[in-house]
Amino acid sequence: MIKIKNLSYTYQPHLPPALLDINLSIGRGEYIALIGANGSGKSTLIRHLNALLLPSRGEIEIDGLNTKESKDHIEIRRKVGMVFQNPDHQIVGMSVEEDVAFGPGNLNLPSTQIRQRVNKALEMVGLKGFEKRSPYTLSGGEKQLLALAGLLAMDPQYIILDEATSSLDPVSKEKVLNILEQLKDTGISIIHVTHNMEEALRAHRVLLMDQGQIIADGPAGDILNQGEKLKALGLSPPIIVELMCRLQPYYDRQKCILSVDQAAVEIRSWLKTIKEFNHNSQAQAREI
Numbered sequence: 561m562i563k564i565k566n567l568s569y570t571y572q573p574h575l576p577p578a579l580l581d582i583n584l585s586i587g588r589g590e591y592i593a594l595i596g597a598n599g600s601g602k603s604t605l606i607r608h609l610n611a612l613l614l615p616s617r618g619e620i621e622i623d624g625l626n627t628k629e630s631k632d633h634i635e636i637r638r639k640v641g642m643v644f645q646n647p648d649h650q651i652v653g654m655s656v657e658e659d660v661a662f663g664p665g666n667l668n669l670p671s672t673q674i675r676q677r678v679n680k681a682l683e684m685v686g687l688k689g690f691e692k693r694s695p696y697t698l699s700g701g702e703k704q705l706l707a708l709a710g711l712l713a714m715d716p717q718y719i720i721l722d723e724a725t726s727s728l729d730p731v732s733k734e735k736v737l738n739i740l741e742q743l744k745d746t747g748i749s750i751i752h753v754t755h756n757m758e759e760a761l762r763a764h765r766v767l768l769m770d771q772g773q774i775i776a777d778g779p780a781g782d783i784l785n786q787g788e789k790l791k792a793l794g795l796s797p798p799i800i801v802e803l804m805c806r807l808q809p810y811y812d813r814q815k816c817i818l819s820v821d822q823a824a825v826e827i828r829s830w831l832k833t834i835k836e837f838n839h840n841s842q843a844q845a846r847e848i
C-alpha cells in the first residue's frame with residue numbers, strides 16, 4: 561500500500577508549490593491513470609513515490625517504509641520501478657541480458673537466481689531471443705520493453721510509467737499496455753502518467769491533477785466521461801466521449817458510453833427507433 565499524507569512540495573522558496581496538500585492511498589493490484597495538463601505536477605508527484613524527491617511537508621509510506629528514511633531508499637526503489645519517456649536514457653548494459661541483470665545484480669542475489677529473473681522478465685515482455693543484442697540496436701518500442709524487463713527483474717510491487725508510451729508506435733504501445741494489464745492481474749500496482757485519454761480509459765481508477773492538486777479521483781468511466789471538464793483543463797477527452805457529447809442534443813443519452821462497441825450498439829438502437837418511428841408515421845399518414 562502506498563500512503564500519501566498531506567504532501568506538499570516546493571522546488572524553490574520563491575516558486576509556488578508544485579504539489580499542494582495531497583492525500584492518497586494506492587492499494588495492491590490497482591491500475592491507475594494519472595492525468596492532467598502539462599505542469600500540473602504529475603512527474604513531481606510520482607518522483608516522490610521512489611524517493612527521487614522528498615516531501616517539503618507531509619509523509620509518504622511505501623508498504624510501511626517512509627521515504628524520509630534514507631536507509632530504506634534501496635528497498636523503496638526495488639519496490640517502486642519507473643519507466644520514463646526516453647528509453648535511451650534508461651539503458652545501462654552492453655547487451656540486452658546484461659541490461660536486465662543490472663538491477664538484480666545489485667541486490668547480491670546468487671547468479672542462478674539472477675539468470676532466472678532475467679529469463680522470466682525477457683519472456684514476459686516478449687524479448688526472448690534478444691539476449692545478446694546491443695540495446696542500442698533495438699527499436700524505440702523494444703527499448704521500452706527492455707526498460708520494463710529491467711524493472712520486472714527487480715520483482716517490484718509498483719510500476720510507474722511517466723509518459724513512457726507517448727513516443728511509441730501503435731503496435732509497441734499496445735504491447736506495453738497489454739503487459740501492464742497482465743502485471744496488474746499478478747497483484748502489481750500500475751500508475752500510468754499519460755496524455756492519451758484512450759490509454760487512460762484502460763485503467764480502473766483515474767487521478768486528475770490541476771495546479772499541484774488532485775482534483776478528481778474515481779473510476780475511469782466517471783472521470784473521462786466529463787468531456788467539458790477535461791477540455792477546460794486543456795485535455796482532450798476520449799474520442800468516443802467527444803462523439804457522444806456531440807450527439808447529445810439529438811437524443812436523450814442516459815448511459816455512459818466509453819467504447820466503440822458500446823457506441824455502435826447505442827447508435828444502432830437509436831437508428832432503429834428512428835426508422836420504426838418514420839415507418840409508423842408513414843403508415844398513419846396513409847390511413848388518414
Ligand code: ADP
Pocket residue numbers: 571572575578596597598599600601602603604605
Ligand atoms: P507535469 O509532469 O504534470 O507536466 P511537473 O511535475 O513536471 O508537471 O511540474 C510541476 C510544476 O513544477 C511546473 O510548474 C514546473 O514548471 C515545476 N517544476 C518541475 N520541475 C522543476 C524543477 N526542477 N525546478 C523548478 N520547477 C520545476
Ligand code: MG
Pocket residue numbers: 602603604722
Ligand atoms: Mg511530466
